[in-house]
Amino acid sequence: MARAPRVPKAAQIEAAPAEPDLLDNAPPPRETTRLFGHAEPVARLAAAFESAPPQGLLFEGPKGIGKATLAFRLARALLSTVPGTPLAPDLASDPESRTAHQIAAGTHPGLMHLTRPYDEKTKRFKGDLTVDVVRRIVPFLGSTSADGGWRVVIVDAVDDMNINAANALLKALEEPPKRTIFILIAHVAGRVLPTIRSRCRAIRLRPLTEAEMRKALATMDVDPSLAEAGEGSLRRALILAAAGADVVHTARRLLTRTALTDVRHHHQLAELGAQRKDDQFATIVDLVLDAMAARVRDGAGRLPLAALDAYAAAYLEATADRRRVEVFNLDRKEVLLSLCDRLAAADRAASNPA
Known part of the structure; x- marks a missing residue:
């Protein structure tokens, strides 16, 4: 990030x-x-x-x-x-x-x-x-x-x-x-x-608590609502703040399991990340990666190994795609649509384990 x-x-x-x-x-x-x-x-x-x-x-x-x-x-x-x-x-x-x-x-x-x-x-x-x-x-x-x-x-x-x-x-x-x-x-x-x-x-040293994050962000004139998304890292919250709290909250909402069942939300997220504004694309990709990692953490010990492997594969593909965008200047919207499709497919596999 x-x-x-x-x-x-x-x-x-x-x-x-x-x-x-x-x-x-x-x-x-x-x-x-x-x-x-x-x-x-x-x-x-x-x-x-x-x-x-x-x-x-x-x-x-x-x-x-x-x-x-x-x-x-x-x-x-x-x-x-x-x-x-x-x-x-x-x-x-x-x-x-x-x-x-x-x-x-x-x-x-x-x-x-x-x-x-x-x-x-x-x-x-x-x-x-x-x-x-x-x-x-x-x-x-x-x-x-x-x-x-x-x-x-x-x-x-x-x-x-x-x-x-x-x-x-x-x-x-x-x-x-x-x-x-x-x-x-x-x-x-x-x-x-x-x-x-x-x-x-x-x-x-442990990640900061949400209360500590809120206090730190408030002193830096950064929206304290980003404390949760920062996951205990003030640096991460500040990077997200550069994209804007509204962008972060919208992206996190569109990346929920329920939202990803609607392909229209895939396009909304892709449009959001395709805007050539600072590092907004990188921020959206990082939020996609975070969503994948969170699903693995939530499913550990509960989901079958095949379902966790699907998330892991999607994660690796997402990191590779981000690098390809940097090197080959690929279409950002198409890359984000592909990431959403992979995450949605992994969600379906986790919901219907064999």
């Missing part, structure tokens, strides 16, 4: 790196001082730094739930606190401090943020977090930290690394200098090398 990446305001400053996967309707995590949800892991983190500070943390959880925001919140707290002083229980720090402004600009000397690099030749971000990027850790850790304070390395995301980059990170994790903390962000925990995981304290 990723929109076209943008370069954050901070990237206008020479020392600030460009960041992939940012949204036009939300500030980058380095600039975000509010964290929604995750009260329990935040409290545990604050207590850990008072008793036995870890050298490596692994923030795991679905994309868009606040892992990077928490990483920068912790970095801001560590780099703002006088050595020997305990962190605030909620990891709060002065958002107007010099440290906070430096972190927002990407210029704090005690913080290194590693992401997939931007390729000037192709004018897009690379698919991997490369070994050349990870090797920057060595000179960074070789420098002297200010006032004996912390040095913080945020790797966002560790599951974007290729094998060479992962091995380079592993070497850096083996013997870090004192008062150094690695914060690794993982969207898919299974992609993290066991050797890297073993050197980190894993912090599992």
